[in-house]
Amino acid sequence: MMRFSTLIRHPADWMTGVQTEHSAVITSRIRLARNLRGHSFPGWARKAERVKTLEILRPAVEELPAMKDAFSRELGDLSSVQKQVLVERHLISREHAARTDGSGAVIERRQSFSFMLNEEDHLRMQSIRPGLKLTEAYEALSELDTELEGKLEYAFDPNLGYLTTCPTNLGTGLRASSMLHLPALVLSDQIGQVLQAVNKIGLAVRGLYGEGTESLGNLYQISNQSTLGESEETIISRLERVIAQVATHEQNAREKLMEEDPEMVADKIGRAYGVLRHAFIIDSKEALNHLSLLRLGGNLGFFPAETVNLCDTLLMDIQQAHLQLHAGTKLSPEHRDSIRAEIVRSRLQSLNSPDNFNQKNDQTDRFPEDGNTENA
Template sequence: MRFTTLMKHPADWMVGKGVDNAIVLTSRIRLARNLAELPFPGWAKKQQRRDALEILLPAVEGLSVMKKGFSKELDSLTSLQKQVMVERHLISREHAARGEGSAAVIERRQSVGIMLNEEDHLRMQSIRPGLDLRTAYETLSAVDDEVADRVEYAFDPELGYLTTCPTNLGTGMRASAMLHLPALVLSDQIGQVLQAVNKIGLAVRGIFGEGSESLGNLFQISNQSTLGESEQTILERLERVISQVAKHERDAREKLLEDDPDMVCDKIGRAYGLLKHAWIIPSKEALTHLSLLRLGGDLGFFAEEIVSACDTLLMEIQPAHLQMHNGAKLGPEERDTIRAEIVRSRLQTLEAPDISSIEENQEGDDTPDLGIS
């Protein structure tokens, strides 16, 4: 598969058809694995990295899930192409910075991806729309078993899978979900919720994972420990916490409509007006307003289709996607202009928010019991 073919359509998990992804956008499972007989990538010499790639690439390309998939060594891709893949969550920023001896193999629907010679020899991931960690895990576990039949993993009977970073020892598994939490942000409850999540040993990160900023009211929640716990224990705890956070967000949305419907209408109406009529808009501002349109779609201000439209735009207005769309490198000012043009075009037929969907609800407690455990 060519790069242009891979990028032609949004990934299955981006669209989320038939799935409740109003709050939990996506679920992801990532597994870290290394070869038994070769130095891990961070300590490997160039030829050792090439040796690892020669072992891994045919093994991964031959997987049943990768039939008619995308496979490229990273030094054959342009920096712009790699950045587009980062924006699509197909490779990490760290992987994009690597050159010779690294590769990416992506399933054609982009639901399964494998990075070769990133921090570890193998970084495998499965992404699903909505809260569906179990399916993501089952999918990736089958891939992992198939790879294990072809190569020998670095494994210790006591420590489990050996990884470059000690925090990945054991299962080598990171499970995470991307959540859209605009109501908790608007009601100033987000700090309480994230603090409660951190206290029980889970990590909260931005839209592109570790070290990234939270944009568009999107937050990624994941496990931090992988040693001494089974995959099932990790999944059960994460599912429980994510469900609780999603409930708090749902409650916060209802509470905002009860207590301050004018503010909700104003925020969503302003976002609608600006996105439909702006001629210059920076990335951060656009993501914030698209987040509010997405919230409006869930609250009934717009037709349901607006949610999937916003999800697609959240990806397409990223800097590298804009430049790929334009076919040339763009400066920040040019990107802001083209971003506004694309958003205006996509939202051309979107009618003004329907405020009749707001109904009086019974009063509730101002400060919810977080109950995250």
């Protein structure tokens, strides 16, 4: 089985800014909730029952061919920092990290699949892909789900579908979501009306770490809310269509800002670059907001395209638990802010000021006809 240090040393493609068709869509995630027939659901189960269920679930998941040489641990064997690192990488939930006895995690080597055992439900499996690839993520996870259903007896009702702890997951047990980077909609004050329109058609909008979290770095999660009465394909198709529309609104907002107020855009990106390149103390919120603008600069041609990759890696590496793991010791908030600034300065050392790059690129270069700004 894979060691924790090996897992963390090799980030997945979806964490590192792989170029995709829609530059605003960072990742797509599919999560399926399942429970075992004849076993108390985790919230009602005593410790002994949870341990027994884990002994059934863990080997079944580890034996899947796709999970060969996976990272597999009981949560009680992980430190609080290690669990928080997995939360920051979106591999387990905050709620799951709070659990210990009778709970576990199995994570595929490339971190494209992860399984939470005895979270809110007995089994919560997820598939993550870069860009707008919800259908691809679902098809890959559905194969694993079918393999598991051949080994395990799921709690299933012919009328209600898969039975889950929370009624909002009843039916398909499906939660599909995409993480979007929407700085131009924020800068142009259009974000409110766009997100309101998304909410009106029954989709949920959440922050960086899901339900109950705020948007940081202009990052938003859009997901389905209903799981009952529709097929998985119908839910995913509608969500993909809406997310593509939001990404198009973001692209249009970027073009309009560059046409109508290019100096304001250049100023915002230049100031973010200046702070990140020269700050010696920076807190998480400020760093994320500035990295968001630097990422936008990479999309618009102020910086080389690989700057997007650099920003996405930094977005992960400057999180609180990642910093503590990097330092190898518990850090005070002040010390964290100093190390965060040091890491950012070091990674951006070879990134030149946006001035020269901006002068070399005219408006046409920044916005190719196909609308894809990744390689601009």
